[in-house]
Amino acid sequence: MEDLTREAFWNVYRPGCTEHFVLNQYRTNPDFIPELDFVMEEDGLIIGHVMFSKAELVLNDGSRKHSWTFGPISIHPKYKRKGYGLQLLQYALAKAKTLGVGFICMEGNIDFYRNAGFDLACKLNIHYHAEPKDAVVPYFPAQELIPGWLKENDIHEATYCPPNGYFVADEKPDAFEAYEATFPKKEKMILDGQLPLFCHCCGAPLTKDEDCGRNPDGSINFDYCKHCR
């Protein structure tokens, strides 16, 4: 599954990816929900995977309510845009609902998630932690799997921050590098459609390889600009 996740996410949102490390580390995370960890097979090959996690919503008075999120969700690049991702997601959401999962939100492309019943979280008064409360956040979809679940749980307005487990590559950069080195080498590239990249030191935008710094072995360092590294 980690190979598949790496293949699916590689160079999609940034040069390379870290989502396979999230998956690797989440298996021992108490927020991981083993009953909601699904693979999709075609001709004996694993072509898709999705996992769910416990999460929290923070109310305006600072109190916390339990909730749920999911991801990474991956379809192998050779099988993308054939309807498999939607099929896998709809199956997983139906199972989640039977386990009492009432509300889900996460970061993602609304153009895909809308097909599975999601709408922007701001329409349910759920805010994203890194954005102003009055912002319409296009990458933050949500859905009440059990209609009325938010109201029943006295959640009229709340803020979501992804669980700590999703930031593991930032928290343990050396462990991530060591883990990544166990995989066959793949070229990291800046491509159209990725999230904007900025130098971690001076904040300069990194829009092409030439803007970036270099590692001691001469490879491109996508974390820093050429002036800072």
Ligand SMILES: CC(C)(COP(=O)(O)OP(=O)(O)OC[C@H]1O[C@@H](n2cnc3c(N)ncnc32)[C@H](O)[C@@H]1OP(=O)(O)O)[C@@H](O)C(=O)NCCC(=O)NCCS
């Ligand atoms: C996102 C992903 C899981 C979608 O799976 P998929 O099998 O490729 O998607 P589907 O064929 O089921 O798509 C169904 C519909 O969702 C929408 N959709 C899917 N991917 C989309 C994309 N990248 N951009 C915009 N719309 C998209 C389209 O409306 C699509 O229907 P269409 O192909 O008839 O236009 C898969 O492409 C993937 O693994 N991507 C890389 C990893 C990733 O981004 N994961 C999600 C993180 S939020």
